[in-house]
Amino acid sequence: VAVVSGRTAAFAVLLALGGVRATGAAPSARPTEYEVKAAFLYNFAKFVEWPGEAGSRAPIVVGVLGEDPFGPVLERTIGGRRAQERPVVARRLTGPEEAETAQIVFVGSSEDRRLQGILAALEGHGVLTVSEMERFAERGGMVGFRTEENRVHFDVNLRQVTRAGLRINAQVLRLARIVGPR
Amino acid sequence: VKTPARDLSIRKKLAWMGMLSSGTALLTASAAFVAYDLYSFRERLVERLDVMAQVIAYHSTPAILFRDEAVAAAGLQALDARPQIVGAVIYDEAGGVLGLYARPGAAFRPPAPPAAGSTWHRFESDGLVLVRPILSEGAPVGSVAIRSDLSEVRRRLARFGLIAFLVAIPSFGVALLISRRQQASIAKPVQALAGVARAVSEDGNYAVRAEVYGRDELGSLTETFNAMLGHIQTRDREVQEAREDLERRVEERTRELTTVNREMEAFT
Numbered sequence: 001v002a003v004v005s006g007r008t009a010a011f012a013v014l015l016a017l018g019g020v021r022a023t024g025a026a027p028s029a030r031p032t033e034y035e036v037k038a039a040f041l042y043n044f045a046k047f048v049e050w051p052g053e054a055g056s057r058a059p060i061v062v063g064v065l066g067e068d069p070f071g072p073v074l075e076r077t078i079g080g081r082r083a084q085e086r087p088v089v090a091r092r093l094t095g096p097e098e099a100e101t102a103q104i105v106f107v108g109s110s111e112d113r114r115l116q117g118i119l120a121a122l123e124g125h126g127v128l129t130v131s132e133m134e135r136f137a138e139r140g141g142m143v144g145f146r147t148e149e150n151r152v153h154f155d156v157n158l159r160q161v162t163r164a165g166l167r168i169n170a171q172v173l174r175l176a177r178i179v180g181p182r
Numbered sequence: 183v184k185t186p187a188r189d190l191s192i193r194k195k196l197a198w199m200g201m202l203s204s205g206t207a208l209l210t211a212s213a214a215f216v217a218y219d220l221y222s223f224r225e226r227l228v229e230r231l232d233v234m235a236q237v238i239a240y241h242s243t244p245a246i247l248f249r250d251e252a253v254a255a256a257g258l259q260a261l262d263a264r265p266q267i268v269g270a271v272i273y274d275e276a277g278g279v280l281g282l283y284a285r286p287g288a289a290f291r292p293p294a295p296p297a298a299g300s301t302w303h304r305f306e307s308d309g310l311v312l313v314r315p316i317l318s319e320g321a322p323v324g325s326v327a328i329r330s331d332l333s334e335v336r337r338r339l340a341r342f343g344l345i346a347f348l349v350a351i352p353s354f355g356v357a358l359l360i361s362r363r364q365q366a367s368i369a370k371p372v373q374a375l376a377g378v379a380r381a382v383s384e385d386g387n388y389a390v391r392a393e394v395y396g397r398d399e400l401g402s403l404t405e406t407f408n409a410m411l412g413h414i415q416t417r418d419r420e421v422q423e424a425r426e427d428l429e430r431r432v433e434e435r436t437r438e439l440t441t442v443n444r445e446m447e448a449f450t
Contacts, residue, residue, distance in 0.1 A: 036249065043247040046319060083319060151249070171244045175253050 034070050036152045037132065037145055038077035041104060044128060044143065045083035047172040050103055051126045051165035060086050061101065063093040065118065066108030069132070096121035107131040107141070115139060126165055137179045142166070146177075155179045193369045200361030201354065208353060212346040216339070223338060227310060228303050231328055234261070235314040239326045242272050246280060246316055246324040254281025261285075261328070268309060270328045272316070280324065290329060298322045308332065371400040375407060388415040 031039070045060045060083055064070065074090045081088050091102065096118050099105045105127050111118055112133055119140045122129060129142045136144035137155040142164070144155040157180040161168055168176075190198070238257060245254040254272045258281050261267040269290030272281035277295030284290040296302070296313045299322035303312040309331050316324040371394075378392040388411050392404045 040248060043244075046247070047244065081319075154248075169244065171241065172248070175244055175248050175250045 032073070033147065033152065034073045035077065038070055038074045040145070040152060040154065041074070041106060041130060042078050042081060042083065042088060043172075044104055044130065044168075045078075045086075045088050047169035048104075048128055049167040050128075053103075053126075057086060059089045060084070060103045061089055061091055062104045062106070063091045063099055063102035064106045064108060065093045065096070065099050065111060067110035068092060068108060070106075099127060100125040102127060104128045104130060107133065107136070109133050115141070123164070128161070128164070128166055143176075144179075153177065192372055193365060196365035196368060197358070197361055200357055200365070204354065204357035204361075205350075208346075208350055212342075212349075216342050216346075219342065220335065220339070223335060224305065224310075227330065227334065228312065231303070231310060231312040231330055232314065234264070234267075235312055235326050235328050238270065238272070238328075239314050239316040242281065242326065243316055243318050243323065246272065246274055247318060249274070249280070251280055255283065257281065258283035264330075266330050266333055268329045268331050270326065273325045273327070275323050288331075293327050293329070296325045296327065298325070300325070305332075367396070368400065371395045371404060375400075375404055378407070378411075382411065388418055 041062050045062065050056075062074070062078055064074065068074075078088050078090045093099045093102065093105065099118070099122055103126075105122065107115065107118060107129060109132060115133065115136075116139075119129065129136075130145070131141055131143075132145040132147075133139075133141070137157040137160075138144075140157070140160060142157055142160045144157075146153045146155055154176050156168065156173060156176040156178055158173075158178055159181050187195075187198075238261075242254050242257045244250075245257060258270045258272065261270055261283055262285070265285075267283075267285065268288045269282070269284040269292065271279055271283075271292040273295050274280045275298060277298075279292065279295075282292065293311055293313070299315045301314055303310060309329050311327065311329050313325055313327045315322040316326055371392075374395075375392050378390050381387060381390050391408045391411065394401050394404045394408075
């Protein structure tokens with residue numbers, strides 16, 4: 001059932017995106033799916049604490065691994081903004097080795113089959129993994145986007161977050177559906 | 183028949199004057215006190231609403247950023263514990279309503295979406311509206327608006343009215359007591375003077391004197407009055423003596439004439 005509803009949701013997203021692209025969204029119009037998701041990625045940069053980076057002034061790198069669904073939206077949303085007094089930059093990543101240097105990694109749906117390998121490679125590097133893949137948080141990721149009724153929600157696998165030494169702001173966790181073992 | 187004010191006795195006039203002046207003083211003092219208190223209370227009301235708005239703004243920042251309407255509304259639900267809060271709204275950056283709280287049974291119309299980052303409050307006839315920005319990383323990402331009714335102000339005003347009334351009664355009593363004692367210093371000499379004047383006028387007795395109570399204007403009036411009585415008494419005695427003298431002389435002349443008459447009768 002979950003798979004079917006997930007596919008329906010993804011289809012709805014594609015339809016919505018197609019519609020928006022075709023008509024050319026005005027800046028003041030309701031934000032698109034990926035504008036919302038890009039904004040969420042930026043928001044995580046505000047509310048996550050990385051191990052050993054307290055007081056750091058180095059940029060918070062938001063990397064995209066695999067196929068990039070954002071296009072120019074991510075750069076437009078994040079570019080030039082700051083979080084926790086650090087600049088936030090968007091970057092396309094070529095592979096898990098490069099992903100280790102990022103603070104937030106969005107894993108594209110194209111990496112579905114390689115997911116376990118990617119997660120294993122990122123383990124111990126203090127990277128917040130985010131994806132819109134089906135059941136991403138249940139499968140060992142940290143934050144999984146979920147779209148219901150045209151709204152973006154997110155699941156958090158707290159055990160994976162804690163194992164990586166990350167801390168997500170408690171008020172943000174209140175907004176999430178917590179999944180996986182505690 | 184009602185006595186006109188100018189025909190009232192001095193005692194009564196003095197009592198009225200005392201009551202009137204103490205009443206006016208009491209009224210002015212309480213009015214000034216109430217005005218000041220209402221002013222400072224309204225300031226405190228704004229301060230309190232400001233604290234509430236800032237707490238809400240702080241706690242609803244994630245809800246705004248992650249567009250979670252349910253959590254935004256749940257954050258406002260805490261206002262239920264404050265019966266004077268009529269309603270509250272959380273606006274997102276574009277001015278859309280993300281969360282809404284309206285007290286059950288209260289007619290709450292959310293104010294128009296405020297300009298991003300704006301901070302203001304406004305007293306209306308039936309309430310106080312306060313707007314504060316919701317900030318993230320120093321930039322406005324939305325606003326919170328709270329509306330409070332003014333029932334507290336009204337309750338406070340009513341309580342003040344009662345206190346002023348309760349203070350007025352004993353203070354009027356005390357004022358009456360004090361004015362009773364004070365008015366004697368004026369009423370007593372006047373009454374004494376009036377009594378003596380009546381005695382003089384009715385009995386023609388110029389020997390009486392009015393008692394002098396003090397060295398004020400009434401005292402000097404009484405002294406002058408007594409001096410006038412003395413003059414009149416002297417004049418009266420002189421007139422009396424002159425009359426007696428005249429009578430005696432008439433009598434003497436009459437006697438002389440009688441004697442002369444008798445002598446002349448004897449010759450003829």
